[in-house]
Amino acid sequence: MSGKPRLTYCNGRGRMEPVRWLLAAAGVEFEEIFLETKEQYQKLINDGVLLFQQVPLVEIDGMKMVQTRAILSYIAGKYNLYGKDLKERALIDMYVEGIADLMQMILMFPFSPPEAKEKNLDSIKERATNRYFPVFEKVLKQHGQDFLVGNKFSWADVQLMEAILAVEEKIPAVLSGFPQLQAFKVRMSNMPTIKKFLQPGSPRKPPPDEHYIETVLKIFK
């Protein structure tokens, strides 16, 4: 019994990746169980450990937590990454929810049919550059601080950093026109826990490939 959080998911980003980011950013070591077969998944269901028959599952502090947002909120709360009061929490929640909407587009992208991929990529680019990135560019410009909320590192910063890198993988020049975000990205990359997470050998997962998509479809179809 290690006491470390234990993550159960497929061996890839999906809905678990923000959890990996947040735990890593908080400097928390964790273990992972990777679902490879439908039988493994069915056993979890039969054992009654998945409240709504779904993963992500994170075993943490004696709880079998499901629902990505619930998991992330708990981790943020526990490790002081959720602001100092209700109003800061409200800002953080607004920002992470907005980013989650953008990340949802990226999440679904590998599963879209080939003929829809170009259109979906355009949508991601459009939303990132016209809806989401301008908001955070403005937030940072207006207060001139290093972090999005309350002059302190929070869940919102981690989530934004993850999103920037994920969009850049699809659209490399996406931050041109966003100087604040460029500086933000550099700052975040240099934070020790994040720097470590960005190095090879960390629990960070690579972009989804054919094998990952195949595995997901096999297990959950």
Place this chain on the structure above:
Amino acid sequence: MAGKPKLYYFDGRGKMESIRWLLAAAGVEFEEEFLETREQYEKLLKGGSLLFQQVPMVEIDGMKMVQTRAILSYIAAKHNLYGKDLKERALIDMYVGGTDDLMGFILMFPFLSAEDKEKQRAVIVQKATSRYFPAYEKVLKDHGQDFLVGNNFSWADVHLLEAILMVEEKKSDMLSGFPQLQAFKARISSIPTIKKFLEPGSQRKPVPDDKYVETVRRVLRMYYDIKAN
């Protein structure tokens, strides 16, 4: 300056309905501005009121809040409907996540074609009966308490009641086979603030109709076909 929260949305349920429920359950009076025209929406956009160009938007305590989940979490915490500690909050978040997913199947229902509506109705019934309702039935059975979390009325109870009633609108005998949920429904419905919200004349919105769909499409210029998920 009323000091009351002000809700900006269409005159219908959509994503705002859970917020109406929670404010009402907390006994908080609120005002509403209904979007009827594209011009109204563009005025909000130009005025910079919509952080991500979207509604729901709720003016509350000097903030222009967007993102339904953020708004609900704020209201829950402010009105002591979010448990007594981090672990109770975690449970509430998990339970609300489930009812949110369930209600998500119903959210786009009015926008579907007649044929897709029938398919989606079956999906809603199947998910409710085999995935969601059993989870909450077990929670209530296992601890035998009146409320889902910490023996105290919380956001999770409000959200579950809302989900139960919405699913029952699609198939009226949904709770047969779930005695705990039947009793839960009766108990929560009789809480004074909720009882009041369930009476005619409250700010609860009716089942969305074609006029509602038309308004949303017109205001958001959302004319593409919506497919079930």
